[in-house]
Amino acid sequence: MGAIAALEGCTKRYPGVLALDNATFRVAPGEVRALLGKNGAGKSTLIRLLTGAEVPDSGTVTIAGAALVQGGSARAQEAFSRGVRVVYQELSLVPGMSIAENLFLGRWPRQAGILDYTGMEAEARVAMQRLGLDMRPSDPVAGLSPAERQLVEIARVLLGKPKLVILDEPTSSLAAAEAEKVMTAVQRIAADGIAVIYISHRMNEIRQIARSATIMRDGRIIDTVDVAGADTREIVRLMLGSEATQSAALETKAREKIILDVADLALAPKLNSISFRLREGEVLGIAGLLGAGRTELLQAIMGVRPFERGRIAVDGKAVGRPGYRAMLKRGFGYTPESRKEEGIVPLLGVDENTVVTDFSAVSRRGVLSARRIAEATRKVIARLHVKTASTETPIGSLSGGNQQKVVIGRWVHADSRILLLDEPTRGVDVEAKAQIYAIIRQLAAEGRSVIFVSSEIEELPLVCDRVLVLREGRLQEEFTSPNIDQDAVMAACIAGH
Incomplete structure (x- = not known):
């Protein structure tokens, strides 16, 4: 199956920093691809190229079979129109608004110049049903749990016809049981044929939902490994470039006091x-x-x-x-x-x-x-x-x-x-x-x-x-x-x- 999104030989420099070095990356429809690397490895730059937020200094970004050609803000709109969606680590919901209003934030549908609440809630209900969510579109976001808020963010990117969904640390603020809800949602998205790039530091989650993981270091794509057969210590070694520093042996020095x-x-x-x-x-x-x-x-x-x-x-x-x-x-x-x-x-x-x-x-x-x-x-x-x-x-x-x-x-x-x-x-x-x-x-x-x-x-x-x-x-x-x-x-x- 061909790639729904790809970088071919992409390089991106900022003043004094080589953020991305000749990177080639592909993800297929229905695939969940983990993206791993420590801070500064180049993950954010790769994502910004895929979303059209940045233009590579060299190389090509292809979405849905065609290269992105626009520059400036038009490039991000070009990527969006071809089905690229992203959910960032920091949530962007407005607590005082309803779920439906948040899903359509900034692009509320209107009829005769009046907000179409009926149509908005109907579409919101469909988006939430795709994730198996049992919440009313009229419910205020302020009353939702952190996991439910994260799921609303994910439901928002399912509006329209997304082809690639990028999730940046979607469970970093969630306990394991709450994270399970998010991972179930990710599996539903992939089952619909949507490609998912999943950025996380939690290896337990990655092993549960991703078949492969792309590892980045110092702006370069080091390797893409099969998750099931990869040893965690080997993945960490690839991320760090050397044997990972082991945590200090727990030599308890607690006193009786x-x-x-x-x-x-x-x-x-x-x-x-x-x-x-x-x-x-x-x-x-x-x-x-x-x-x-x-x-x-x-x-x-x-x-x-x-x-x-x-x-x-x-x-x-x-x-x-x-x-x-x-x-x-x-x-x-x-x-x-x-x-x-x-x-x-x-x-x-x-x-x-x-x-x-x-x-x-x-x-x-x-x-x-x-x-x-x-x-x-x-x-x-x-x-x-x-x-x-x-x-x-x-x-x-x-x-x-x-x-x-x-x-x-x-x-x-x-x-x-x-x-x-x-x-x-x-x-x-x-x-x-x-x-x-x-x-x-x-x-x-x-x-x-x-x-x-x-x-x-x-x-x-x-x-x-x-x-x-x-x-x-x-x-x-x-x-x-x-x-x-x-x-x-x-x-x-x-x-x-």
Whole structure:
């Protein structure tokens, strides 16, 4: 079967960067092709050429049997008219509008100059039925779960007659059970003869839905491998260009001292009688499905969200009803789940985003010192291996992995000794994940204590000394390294669902 979309010998340069180097790529109708590579490998550039957002410096882009010939904004419209659709990692839905209004956002159908709500909802219903979705087109997006919002984004690209659908990290913010809904939708799309390019860092998903995977590195297409017969370590080696850096062997250095004692904590409707202890120098993982209450648990401990019942003790001393400032003074640090919305100020520099947790350390007689800010930031950059042109580079221009290192680094700057990390590797590539694991293990080796919340079960054994499973409002099971089996943890998470 011929290719529905292809790049032939495409090269794309930006100032100082060879983003794509003589790339040849083809995908056939009904095929699900995984696209793998760390940040900066060239995946985004390849996608931008296929969607017409960019013109190659050399080479040809072919969609539905004909080369794209237009330039500028007309090129993207040309690709769209031939059936290219894309769903980006950052969702673009408007919460205050209905599902149908979001599906037709920017191109609402009209009759006699009046919005055709009846026709719009009818077409929306058909698009959702193609994915097996049981939702009313009139339902507001604000009331949907994250997985349902992702599915609405996918339903939107099915309007018209798409031939190629590109999905950029569609499950990065979803727990495994929620991700299953998205993968089922992908399988339905492919069964209709639509080609799918699936960008993800989750190998478990890729093995489930893709037959082949194209691996990119340094702007080049390195290989396309059969997923069923490919060893994960070999795929990672192709992505990195050398044997992947293994995460540090988990040599537990947790001490007997109990640094945090949580007892009978309740926060309706998510948490009911939560009790656990965190030791000095320990990395404690919290596993659970999306919506299980993991984020709420961290927020309750940090004083961001008041709980209804329970006791918290730090260093053996009762805290009572903790407040955020009070927990900061006790040495707590908290990184939120949504890095871009809550974790960083994109337009401010790496320096300002780093020292925000402790201005006193970079001040002199109550006045901020530019020299001290730069020195403190350079220490964090060096220690956490942050890749940035300078301390003043806007943090929003860094890769996701480097942004996350700064978010963690600000608590190193504040010398926090108890870190509450909510999805600290969400949406970052495999190399950055390994670096973040190593950072967390090093912090634990120094005697800091970490609570590590993650939706990616497979990473918990790589970084945690213990894992607690949160289900139905309670901590149900406990796993201890080296006996943290991801299949057993997943089974514990979904028991009863």
